[in-house]
Amino acid sequence: xxxxxxxxxxxxxxxxxxxxxxxxxxxxxxxxxxxxxxxxxxxxxxxxxxxxxxxxxxxxxxxxxxxxxxxxxxxxxxxxxxxxxxxxxxxxxxxxxxxxxxxxxxxxxxxxxxxxxxxxxxxxxxxxxxxxxxxxxxxxxxxxxxxxxxxxxxxxxxxxxxxxxxxxxxxxxxxxxxxxxxxxxxxxxxxxxxxxxxxxxxxxx
Numbered sequence: 388x389x390x391x392x393x394x395x396x397x398x399x400x401x402x403x404x405x406x407x408x409x410x411x412x413x414x415x416x417x418x419x420x421x422x423x424x425x426x427x428x429x430x431x432x433x434x435x436x437x438x439x440x441x442x443x444x445x446x447x448x449x450x451x452x453x454x455x456x457x458x459x460x461x462x463x464x465x466x467x468x469x470x471x472x473x474x475x476x477x478x479x480x481x482x483x484x485x486x487x488x489x490x491x492x493x494x495x496x497x498x499x500x501x502x503x504x505x506x507x508x509x510x511x512x513x514x515x516x517x518x519x520x521x522x523x524x525x526x527x528x529x530x531x532x533x534x535x536x537x538x539x540x541x542x543x544x545x546x547x548x549x550x551x552x553x554x555x556x557x558x559x560x561x562x563x564x565x566x567x568x569x570x571x572x573x574x575x576x577x578x579x580x581x582x583x584x585x586x587x588x589x590x591x592x
Contacts, residue, residue, distance in 0.1 A: 395545035399556035400499035412475040444526040473508035481578040496545040497522035533564025
C-alpha cells in the first residue's frame with residue numbers, strides 16, 4: 388500500500404472510536420435479554436426500518452421515542468428515554484490516544500451511521516471528537532454505509548479525493564464499500580491490531 392497517497396484518515400464511530408454495549412440502555416431498562424451477542428443484535432438494528440429511519444433523519448427523536456415505547460411495551464417520558472437510549476457507550480481503551488496521535492499528522496474525519504440523540508450525547512462527553520471539523524453523519528446526509536455517496540461525502544468533508552483517504556471501520560461490509568469507491572480501508576479488530584496496521588502502512592512511526 389502506498390502510504391504517501393494517504394492525506395486524511397476517516398473513522399467510523401461505534402466499535403472503533405467508542406465502544407458499544409447493547410446489554411445496557413433500553414434492554415436493561417425494560418428487563419429484556421437481547422437474543423444473540425452484541426454483533427448479532429447490532430446487525431438486526433442495521434436492517435430494521437425503524438432504526439434506519441431514525442439513523443437517516445427521516446424519523447425525528449420524539450416520534451422515534453414513541454414508536455420504541457410502543458414496540459417494547461414500556462412507558463417513559465422523553466427525557467428519561469433520551470438518557471436510557473444513550474446509555475450504551477463507553478471509552479474504547481487506548482483509542483483516544485491513538486486517535487490523537489493520528490490527528491497530529493493527518494486531517495481526521497468521521498463517517499458514522501448515527502442518530503441525533505447519540506451524537507448530541509457523545510460530542511460533549513468525548514472531547515477528542517471536537518478535532519473532527521466536518522463529521523459525516525447519516526442523520527444529516529440521509530445516507531447509510533455502504534452506499535458509495537457516504538464515502539464520497541466523507542472524503543469531501545476532509546478536503547480530499549477518496550483515493551487519498553484511509554477509512555477505518557469494524558464491519559467488513561463497510562470496509563469493502565470504502566474500497567469500491569477508491570478509498571484505502573482497514574477493518575478495526577482492536578486498538579493494538581490497528582496500531583500495528585498503521586505502522587506497517589507508514590501512517591504511524
